[in-house]
Amino acid sequence: MRHDVILRLFAMMLFSLALTGCIHYEHNSAEGKPVDQVATIQQFDKHLTIFKIDDDQTLYWLSRQNEYRLGAGVHRLQVTRFISAQAQTAPLAMTVELAGGRTYGLYGNVSSNRWSFDIRDVETGKSASVIDHLNKTP
Numbered sequence: 001m002r003h004d005v006i007l008r009l010f011a012m013m014l015f016s017l018a019l020t021g022c023i024h025y026e027h028n029s030a031e032g033k034p035v036d037q038v039a040t041i042q043q044f045d046k047h048l049t050i051f052k053i054d055d056d057q058t059l060y061w062l063s064r065q066n067e068y069r070l071g072a073g074v075h076r077l078q079v080t081r082f083i084s085a086q087a088q089t090a091p092l093a094m095t096v097e098l099a100g101g102r103t104y105g106l107y108g109n110v111s112s113n114r115w116s117f118d119i120r121d122v123e124t125g126k127s128a129s130v131i132d133h134l135n136k137t138p
Helices: 002-019
Strands: 022-026 038-043 048-053 064-071 073-081 092-098 103-111 114-121
Touching: 038 048, 048 064, 048 103, 073 103, 073 114, 092 114
Parallel strands: 022 064, 038 103
Antiparallel strands: 038 064, 048 073, 073 092, 103 114
16 A cells, blocks of 8 residues: 555656646746736747846746746846756846737857847847846936
């Protein structure tokens, strides 16, 4: 009898682990909102992952997210690039303005040991990046 319980527990743990392979992340700004008020960011570059959204850490260390859902509006994203399974870069930050009901892609660019990323609307190709007016000098 005891072995049955242990085997069931082990099977449930394996099943749970299998489900965490690729998941989506839903930011608290999207919770409980209708689809037309939620923007989706799809991860098209497998080396990139969103590390933080508005200073809220994503669950990137738990499982690889392939889709992020955020409430429409302005958000501050921090993205890191994985160099290998054990090594990653320091995060880069970007402020984006996302429209509800739209789907965006997370795209990366590597050039001579430097990297960058962009969040673009998958239909129009338009960047969602917002220029930070606080850092501009008159």
